[in-house]
Amino acid sequence: MSVPLYEAKAELFRLLGHPVRIRVLxxxxxxxxxxxxxxxxxxxxxxxxxxxxxxxxRSGMVSAHRDGSTVxxxxxxxxxxxxxxxARTLLTQMLTGQNELLTELLGAERESR
Amino acid sequence: MSVPLYEAKAELFRLLGHPVRIRVLxxxxxxxxxxxxxxxxxxxxxxxxxxxxxxxxRSGMVSAHRDGSTVxxxxxxxxxxxxxxxARTLLTQMLTGQNELLTELLGAERESR
DNA sequence: AGCTCAATTGCGAAACTGCGCAATTCCTGA
DNA sequence: TCAGGAATTGCGCAGTTTCGCAATTGAGCT
Numbered sequence: 001m002s003v004p005l006y007e008a009k010a011e012l013f014r015l016l017g018h019p020v021r022i023r024v025l026x027x028x029x030x031x032x033x034x035x036x037x038x039x040x041x042x043x044x045x046x047x048x049x050x051x052x053x054x055x056x057x058r059s060g061m062v063s064a065h066r067d068g069s070t071v072x073x074x075x076x077x078x079x080x081x082x083x084x085x086x087a088r089t090l091l092t093q094m095l096t097g098q099n100e101l102l103t104e105l106l107g108a109e110r111e112s113r
Numbered sequence: 114m115s116v117p118l119y120e121a122k123a124e125l126f127r128l129l130g131h132p133v134r135i136r137v138l139x140x141x142x143x144x145x146x147x148x149x150x151x152x153x154x155x156x157x158x159x160x161x162x163x164x165x166x167x168x169x170x171r172s173g174m175v176s177a178h179r180d181g182s183t184v185x186x187x188x189x190x191x192x193x194x195x196x197x198x199x200a201r202t203l204l205t206q207m208l209t210g211q212n213e214l215l216t217e218l219l220g221a222e223r224e225s226r
Numbered sequence: 227a228g229c230t231c232a233a234t235t236g237c238g239a240a241a242c243t244g245c246g247c248a249a250t251t252c253c254t255g256a
Numbered sequence: 257t258c259a260g261g262a263a264t265t266g267c268g269c270a271g272t273t274t275c276g277c278a279a280t281t282g283a284g285c286t
Contacts, residue, residue, distance in 0.1 A: 006135045009200045014130030018244085019123040026119065035263060048245065050264050060207050069253045069262055078206035083199040086192070087122045093191035094173050131274085148233060161275065163234050182232055182283045 015059050016083075020044050020052045024073075025080050028062060032074035128172050129196075133157050133165045137186075138193050141175060145187035 016022060023042045027033060039049055053073060056062045063076040129135060136155045140146060152162055166186060169175045176189040 004132075005201065005204070006139065007132050008204050009197065010130055010132040010135045012200055012204060013126045013135070017123055017127030017130045019117075019120050022119045022123045022126070039263095045246070046263070047247080047265090051244075054264080060211060066252080066263095071263060076207075077210040078203040079199070080203065083196070083203050084122065086196040086199040087125055088118065090191040090193065090196050091118075091121050091125060094189075097190040098173060152233095158276065159233070160235090160277080164274080167234080179233095179282085184233060 012059075015055060015061070018052065020049065021056060022084075024049075024052060024056065025061070025075070026084065028073060028075045029081055029084075032072050034067070034070040034072045036070060038073070125172075128168060128174070131165065133162065134169060135197075137162075137165060137169065138174070138188070139197065141186060141188045142194055142197075145185050147180070147183040147185050149183060151186070 016025075020042060024038060027038060027041055035046075035049065035053070038053075039046060042049065044052075053062070053064070057064060060076055061078070061080065062073050064071050064073050066072075129138075133155060137151060140151060140154055148159075148162065148166070151166075152159060155162065157165075166175070166177070170177060173189055174191070174193065175186050177184050177186050179185075
């Protein structure tokens with residue numbers, strides 16, 4: 001293997017590490033969408049969106065094809081949904097973990113007063 | 114929610130977007146480990162490892178406790194394994210997708226000669 | 227107390243990322 | 257064919273990340 005797997009994973013995560021790109025992937029999960037529609041759904045300048053789309057395209061996560069004067073993007077292959085779901089699960093687990101710790105600490109403080 | 118979910122996801126992915134941090138999480142999946150052992154397993158300077166561990170600690174993904182003169186790190190709560198597995202799956206899907214496309218293109222070229 | 231090893235932190239330099247503006251490409255309709 | 261909108265690209269600036277060195281903290285040993 002020329003590129004170790006953990007490098008590839010890190011690279012993948014780095015690609016996903018931007019709110020706009022997450023939004024794009026989430027939106028494309030429902031159905032393919034023209035840029036115009038993505039633009040309407042996400043708060044971002046056209047040029048910024050293009051750049052993020054370019055990143056996703058270069059990485060092979062989405063593919064684009066022209067339809068007349070507009071460009072339509074769609075997810076390319078892989079199970080992105082699963083990854084996003086795992087992220088969501090992990091986030092909620094981490095947050096509840098922190099909450100438990102917090103309430104525990106608060107309880108301890110109350111008792112010590 | 115003060116922070117939109119997609120922001121939190123992006124943040125999470127950004128945290129994971131470094132090879133050393135990925136390695137650390139992978140190693141900690143098996144069992145808690147002292148820094149010394151992580152250091153032996155990963156190619157990185159002690160100071161660099163410390164910094165990456167600090168990032169993971171601040172984010173709440175790992176926790177550390179002293180044991181004598183060494184510090185032992187362990188995964189904190191959440192199901193990191195699931196996320197890493199999803200990443201691995203997605204990567205292989207993307208790579209095979211590219212391979213198929215490649216062989217398709219090569220086939221087409223051969224035919225056109 | 228002084229020494230040493232383990233781990234962390236502070237800091238400055240180098241590399242990278244994201245953003246917006248201006249310019250460009252590609253298509254469509256007059 | 258040319259004016260217009262859709263989308264992309266090139267480019268420079270500002271902000272962030274990463275890295276290694278030097279300095280610091282904490283624990284065990286004599």
